[in-house]
Amino acid sequence: xxxxxxxxxxxxxxxxxxxxxxxxxxEGPTSLHAAMRHLLFPGGKRLRPALVFAGCEAAGSPxxxxxxxxxxxxxxxxxxxxxxxxxxxxxDDERRGxxxxxxxxxxxxxxxxxxxxxxxxxxxxxSGSGNLDPQRRLAAVRExxxxxxxxxxxxxxxxxxxxxxxxxxxTAIESIHRRKxxxxxxxxxxxxxxxxxxxxxxxxxxRCFAEEVGVAFQIADDLLDQETGEPCSLVxxxxxxxxxxxxxxxxxxxxxRIDDLGERGEPLRELARFAVRRSR
Amino acid sequence: xxxxxxxxxxxxxxxxxxxxxxxxxxEGPTSLHAAMRHLLFPGGKRLRPALVFAGCEAAGSPxxxxxxxxxxxxxxxxxxxxxxxxxxxxxDDERRGxxxxxxxxxxxxxxxxxxxxxxxxxxxxxSGSGNLDPQRRLAAVRExxxxxxxxxxxxxxxxxxxxxxxxxxxTAIESIHRRKxxxxxxxxxxxxxxxxxxxxxxxxxxRCFAEEVGVAFQIADDLLDQETGEPCSLVxxxxxxxxxxxxxxxxxxxxxRIDDLGERGEPLRELARFAVRRSR
Numbered sequence: 001x002x003x004x005x006x007x008x009x010x011x012x013x014x015x016x017x018x019x020x021x022x023x024x025x026x027e028g029p030t031s032l033h034a035a036m037r038h039l040l041f042p043g044g045k046r047l048r049p050a051l052v053f054a055g056c057e058a059a060g061s062p063x064x065x066x067x068x069x070x071x072x073x074x075x076x077x078x079x080x081x082x083x084x085x086x087x088x089x090x091x092d093d094e095r096r097g098x099x100x101x102x103x104x105x106x107x108x109x110x111x112x113x114x115x116x117x118x119x120x121x122x123x124x125x126x127s128g129s130g131n132l133d134p135q136r137r138l139a140a141v142r143e144x145x146x147x148x149x150x151x152x153x154x155x156x157x158x159x160x161x162x163x164x165x166x167x168x169x170x171t172a173i174e175s176i177h178r179r180k181x182x183x184x185x186x187x188x189x190x191x192x193x194x195x196x197x198x199x200x201x202x203x204x205x206x207r208c209f210a211e212e213v214g215v216a217f218q219i220a221d222d223l224l225d226q227e228t229g230e231p232c233s234l235v236x237x238x239x240x241x242x243x244x245x246x247x248x249x250x251x252x253x254x255x256x257r258i259d260d261l262g263e264r265g266e267p268l269r270e271l272a273r274f275a276v277r278r279s280r
Numbered sequence: 281x282x283x284x285x286x287x288x289x290x291x292x293x294x295x296x297x298x299x300x301x302x303x304x305x306x307e308g309p310t311s312l313h314a315a316m317r318h319l320l321f322p323g324g325k326r327l328r329p330a331l332v333f334a335g336c337e338a339a340g341s342p343x344x345x346x347x348x349x350x351x352x353x354x355x356x357x358x359x360x361x362x363x364x365x366x367x368x369x370x371x372d373d374e375r376r377g378x379x380x381x382x383x384x385x386x387x388x389x390x391x392x393x394x395x396x397x398x399x400x401x402x403x404x405x406x407s408g409s410g411n412l413d414p415q416r417r418l419a420a421v422r423e424x425x426x427x428x429x430x431x432x433x434x435x436x437x438x439x440x441x442x443x444x445x446x447x448x449x450x451t452a453i454e455s456i457h458r459r460k461x462x463x464x465x466x467x468x469x470x471x472x473x474x475x476x477x478x479x480x481x482x483x484x485x486x487r488c489f490a491e492e493v494g495v496a497f498q499i500a501d502d503l504l505d506q507e508t509g510e511p512c513s514l515v516x517x518x519x520x521x522x523x524x525x526x527x528x529x530x531x532x533x534x535x536x537r538i539d540d541l542g543e544r545g546e547p548l549r550e551l552a553r554f555a556v557r558r559s560r
Contacts, residue, residue, distance in 0.1 A: 023430060029438040032430050083395060088387035107368035111391065112438050115363060115398065116430035122402040123425025126418045134414035138406045141421055145403025150303060150312050150396035158309040158392050 003270045007050055010063070014049040014070045015041070021071055021124050022117075035105040035113035040078050044096060047217075047275060048073045048188040054267035055192025055206060058258070068128030069140055069191035075121035076148050077184060082114040084157060118148070125191070132195060140191040147187035156180025163232045170237050170246075174215055177232075181221075182214025189268065205257050209268070212254035216276040219247040224280070251276045283550045287330050290343070294329040294350045295321070301351055301404050302397075315385040315393035320358050324376060327497075327555060328353045328468040334547035335472025335486060338538070348408030349420050349471035355401035356428050357464060362394040364437060398428070405471070412475060420471040427467035436460025443512045450517050450526075454495055457512075461501075462494025469548065485537050489548070492534035497555040499527040504560070531556045 018040060025034040049070035056066035085092040085100040086107065093103050102110035125141050147153060156179030163176060189210040193203060222233040223243055230236070234243040254272055258265045298320060305314040329350035336346035365372040365380040366387065373383050382390035405421050427433060436459030443456060469490040473483060502513040503523055510516070514523040534552055538545045 029430070029435050029442070031442075032435060032438040036430060079395075083391055086388075086391065088391060108366075108441055109438065111363055111366065111368060112430075112434050114395070115359075115428075116434040118395065118398055119425050119428035119434065120430070121425075123422050123429065126421035126425065134418050138414050138417055138421075141406035141418075142403050145399050145401075145406065148395075148399035149403065150309070150316060150392075150400070154392050154396040154399065155309050155312060158312040158389065161388055162309070 001266050001270045003274045006267060006270070007045060007047070007274075010050045010053050010070075011043075011046040013053075013064070013067065014046055014074060015043070017067050017071045018074060022075075022120065031105055031109055032112055032116065035101050035109045036117055038098075038101050038104055038113075039082060039095065040074070040117070043074070043078070046074060047271070048077055048184065050271055051185065051188040051210070051268070052192035054271050055189040055194075055198075055210075056196035057267050058189075058206065058261055058264050059193045059196030059198035059202065060264055061196030065132065066192040066195045068125050068132075068137075069144075069188075069195055072121040072125040072140075072144055073184060073188045073191065075117045075124065076144065076153075079114040079117035079121070080148075080153055080157070080184075082110055082117070086110060089157070089161065133197075136195050136197065139194050143187050143191050143194065147183040152179045152183035156183070160232050167231050170234055173232055173234050173237060177215045177218040178211060181218040182211045185214030185217060186210035206268075209254045209257040209272075212250045212257075213272045213275060216247040216250035216254070216272075219243050219250075220276050220278060223247070224278075247276050281546050281550045283554045286547060286550065287325055287327070287554075290330045290333050290350075291323075291326040293333075293344070293347065294326055294354060295323070297347050297351045298354060302355075302400065311385055311389055312392055312396065315381050315389045316397055318378075318381050318384055318393075319362060319375065320354070320397070323354070323358070326354060327551070328357050328464065330551055331465060331468040331490070331548070332472035334551050335469040335474075335478075335490075336476035338469075338486065338541055338544050338548050339473045339476030339478035339482065340544055341476030345412065346472040346475045348405050348412075348417075349424075349468075349475055352401040352405040352420075352424055353464060353468045353471065355397045355404065356424065356433075359394040359397035359401070360428075360433055360437070360464075362390055362397070366390060369437070369441065413477075416475050416477065419474050423467050423471050423474065427463040432459045432463035436463070440512050447511050450514055453512055453514050453517060457495045457498040458491060461498040462491045465494030465497060466490035486548075489534045489537040489552075492530045492537075493552045493555060496527040496530035496534070496552075499523050499530075500556050500558060503527070504558075527556050 022036055023033050025037055027033055052066045052070040052073055053063035056063050082101045084090050086102055092100050101113055156176050159176050160180055186207055189206050193206050219234050222235045226235055302316055303313045305317055307313055332346045332350040332353055333343035336343050362381045364370050366382055372380050381393055436456050439456050440460055466487055469486050473486050499514050502515045506515055
């Protein structure tokens, strides 16, 4: 499987959908809508939507079935980046080579743009094609809500802020990665698989797979981003070699969980290898 | 109908439920969870949850059926107050006689507490009692998402911020009220009625009723709060008497919409009169 081709193809699929579900910047309030789109387009690699599609394929269903979930996780991811960049959080001026949303549109609009993207995500997930089983869609709403709430994404960010004042050891760092990064990675795979009709035992295995991949993905991110000197990073505690070894270890554990999925599991496996070993 | 008794009884119902669905402050991250609870408890009059219950009764169903929606709208309302109070928005130090969340917990935690309450709201709405029809629950998720997104709640707040720099006339003010305040009031009535099984024609009438009540409610709020000198207020443009007359006019239009609902509509009617004519 050519993972670059997979990412490119799935990106354009989700991009078209995202463009439909987020109001145009020509519609008022124009600066709010422009701010919502600023980081969303052109966006990054769309790894989370790709994992949604791959999760759906692992359940034996066509990827397109999971389109609402692919868009919803990217909306949540984008909201979290906008709020993390705020002056009261990481106070970042630049992201993906462009000014952050609060630099471009002001702090108030940046807070509101994040809020609106988060609220919209759940509406997108609950809408989409009418053919989807309503129970599966409700389960996807619960999964995404749980990944984004104070026990996961938001709680991980809160603990990350505390960590800067009082850094901890490798275990503390992995616990933060597990909530701040891996929870949304897991929700991507699980909403995709759930909409695709995966049964509870498969969902449970995919959850274990995706959580390990999510932590390893965050380590890979920190390896690529060493110059920022982020305190909550295994690279700081274990050194680059130690951190890379830990990421590989987590990847192996993850891959073993879906070893027997055969052809269906191939997109997930390839995306996991790419996420952990990428050089960009 | 004794509206005070109705509000008291329904408050305790939703308070018990909210206490269950929001993590305790003893669970980590403790300051995040304490911040989420700071404004939520003891909270205000719980008017929005009462409207959810009343909406469900208007559809001929027992109020308790709509409990997840009652909790969810209060979570969204609380998130919006926390973010509106932020230094980059209204910069308020006090609310309901206590320090605002960012004063008590810092700005970063206040942003995160609002985010977590918003994310949690959708999970609560998609969970709750298993007896509810899944299609009705999905419709409730869509309704709440739409009320909270950039076309309504968040868009109204964005336009309110713009309005302060360049104030407009009564029409502009009502347009902001309609999105910033009335949309969530309408979502309260409609999620309640929807979960209770209201058919599309009834939902449409209830939407008209609730939107008018929502604008009138905001005018009543501004009448009670004249000393703040809020620029986006009909009191400023029409004077207290003119504003009160407009609120009464909207209330009459609203009540006419549900004139024929008989006994079932009584809680909605009484809550509407209370919301618009209250002195606290």
